[in-house]
């Protein structure tokens with residue numbers, strides 16, 4: 001009798017089985033606002049998760065079961081670390097034992113507004129040192145279209161391994177909105193595109209083990225572009241509404257009332273709100289990844305440049321408002337005490353990256369004002385090389401010449417602030433319900 005021919009199990013089948021029975025060992029590189037919540041969801045789904053970071057303070061906190069990201073619940077962290085489902089290290093040799101790695105490292109801009117790929121490159125170089133057949137690698141960092149194929153793939157495939165057969169490579173944009181109580185890593189639909197169809201299938205299978213909805217797309221470039229469309233859409237609409245705010249100001253019209261009324265239209269309009277300027281690691285940065293790439297293709301991203309210019313004017317516009325508010329009370333800005341309420345880039349979070357508050361404080365100091373701040377989430381900031389500590393609100397608010405609401409954290413009583421302050425410049429419409437000559441709105 002002829003012996004049955006046993007088909008050797010492929011790398012793909014092997015990985016599919018491990019993903020489906022959650023025995024796959026998974027890794028997350030970069031344990032910040034994106035990486036830590038992802039690591040937690042993967043651990044909650046039953047995977048054994050190893051997190052990697054260069055900052056030993058983060059590694060120590062994770063291994064002690066401590067959360068340093070406000071969207072990650074302390075109790076869940078503690079439990080998963082105790083169950084040995086989640087651990088962190090800076091020893092990249094642990095990659096050798098992993099089946100998957102998600103890359104969640106920063107993608108800032110250089111001073112010239114060119115993409116800084118150095119974090120992605122160094123993360124991939126570490127992976128390449130311990131890379132082995134059967135692995136799934138997913139880049140999540142926001143980047144320009146083409147990065148996964150042009151930058152990541154050559155670093156991984158230089159040993160003859162074939163994408164889609166011997167290993168799997170995808171791009172999947174992280175879309176979290178820190179501080180959003182309704183949408184978090186688990187229930188935000190997850191877009192994923194692979195270098196090959198097999199890569200997409202494996203990437204989609206991976207995420208579907210831990211997240212609610214997966215949206216596969218045909219390529220890594222499409223997945224990269226999805227994120228840039230989303231963030232460019234936001235940046236441009238904010239630019240439009242900021243320009244509206246400046247126009248309305250000139251014409252003595254309340255822009256907030258205009259937007260609220262326009263938002264009553266049940267179709268064809270989506271409200272965006274003006275503010276003191278763009279902040280965070282995403283909206284002020286990501287569109288410039290796109291404009292950098294399109295410039296190489298000979299296309300100027302004119303909407304992005306224009307919105308970038310208008311949004312960049314907002315801190316100056318706010319300073320002008322403060323100056324006018326003081327002048328109306330017979331005070332010059334020079335020598336006045338300005339108290340800033342909220343320095344995080346948005347409500348109810350502790351992140352000050354690219355926060356317009358930092359620019360506004362710098363501009364005020366340059367014009368000779370004395371600036372203090374209060375933020376329930378931020379203890380210290382650094383402005384132009386000097387450190388400022390958050391003050392207690394009680395006391396300072398009566399003393400200052402002008403209070404300025406830059407970030408409208410929801411745990412501050414703004415009407416109480418208004419009662420005690422001489423004048424309040426409100427850049428977020430936090431005092432929408434109040435009609436008082438002491439309130440100067442954006």
Ligand SMILES: NC(=O)c1ccc[n+]([C@@H]2O[C@H](COP(=O)([O-])OP(=O)(O)OC[C@H]3O[C@@H](n4cnc5c(N)ncnc54)[C@H](O)[C@@H]3O)[C@@H](O)[C@H]2O)c1
Pocket residue numbers: 029030031032033034035052053054055058104105106107119122123140141142143174175176177178281282
């Ligand atoms: N923060 C957000 O709201 C958000 C939302 C969507 C997408 N993103 C994107 O996700 C990416 C990460 O953003 P983030 O906010 O989590 O950044 P972050 O700065 O909070 O975290 C990144 C972490 O990566 C670590 N790191 C840097 N180089 C490393 C390396 N070679 N190996 C291992 N760790 C390394 C850093 O020490 C840091 O802890 C960025 O591309 C960002 O644009 C961020």
